[in-house]
Amino acid sequence: MGDQDQELDAAYALKTPEDSVRLYGDWATTYDTDFAAAMDYRSPVEVARAFAGLGGAGPVLDVGAGTGLVGEALKAAGIGPVDGLDISAAMLAEAAAKGAYRDTIVADLTGKLDLSDSAYAGVVSAGTFTSGHVGPEAFEELLRIAVPGAIFAVTVHSAVYEAGGFAAHFASLGPRVADFRTVPFRVYGPAAEGEHSDDIGWIVSFRKA
Numbered sequence: 001m002g003d004q005d006q007e008l009d010a011a012y013a014l015k016t017p018e019d020s021v022r023l024y025g026d027w028a029t030t031y032d033t034d035f036a037a038a039m040d041y042r043s044p045v046e047v048a049r050a051f052a053g054l055g056g057a058g059p060v061l062d063v064g065a066g067t068g069l070v071g072e073a074l075k076a077a078g079i080g081p082v083d084g085l086d087i088s089a090a091m092l093a094e095a096a097a098k099g100a101y102r103d104t105i106v107a108d109l110t111g112k113l114d115l116s117d118s119a120y121a122g123v124v125s126a127g128t129f130t131s132g133h134v135g136p137e138a139f140e141e142l143l144r145i146a147v148p149g150a151i152f153a154v155t156v157h158s159a160v161y162e163a164g165g166f167a168a169h170f171a172s173l174g175p176r177v178a179d180f181r182t183v184p185f186r187v188y189g190p191a192a193e194g195e196h197s198d199d200i201g202w203i204v205s206f207r208k209a
């Protein structure tokens with residue numbers, strides 16, 4: 001088993017927000033090179049492309065921003081300002097150093113967010129709605145902090161889309177969202193090796209009605 005497989009297996013096996021703080025605290029300084037570059041990790045670029053393609057504009061909240069790969073991709077697309085939220089201060093320190101974020105916010109997506117109603121015109125996320133991470137309940141708070149008409153574009157790993165309750169939760173949103181769409185994508189590119197190299201995710205997009 002390669003290093004990337006071990007890191008990914010550990011990430012998918014997380015159980016609590018405290019586990020995430022611990023794992024990502026250790027991983028922060030090597031995540032971009034040993035994981036994202038080594039695995040040809042595509043989720044951040046795919047989600048930024050989807051958001052831009054839907055006409056997304058700032059202010060944007062990037063949830064589970066990690067080391068800031070989505071912010072970097074949004075900046076390259078000319079979209080901003082972007083705030084990055086994550087439970088790991090260590091990951092956010094890497095994100096802040098990239099200069100792609102207006103603000104970085106340490107917060108737990110499984111609880112109430114200390115953010116104003118209707119503060120954001122867009123919500124994006126890559127790699128956060130996956131095994132061992134954040135469940136669909138987070139969308140209640142994310143809808144609250146989004147302005148009516150706000151565009152959402154997030155990845156949800158195929159392993160949790162049905163099994164983790166995302167499909168059911170999105171269905172339950174009914175008229176609170178419009179233009180709901182799911183598009184499958186490959187999480188990793190051709191350079192990826194190991195048991196996760198063929199992983200599939202969904203780009204989920206919708207507007208807050």
Ligand SMILES: C[S@@+](CC[C@H](N)C(=O)[O-])C[C@H]1O[C@@H](n2cnc3c(N)ncnc32)[C@H](O)[C@@H]1O
Nearest residue numbers: 020024064065066086087088091108109126127
């Ligand atoms: C796989 S990383 C993805 C980071 C970045 N979006 C990317 O695509 O490279 C998942 C991120 O979710 C964050 N995370 C996990 N649980 C969280 C929670 N309960 N609240 C906020 N962030 C959380 C982790 O700290 C980590 O930075």
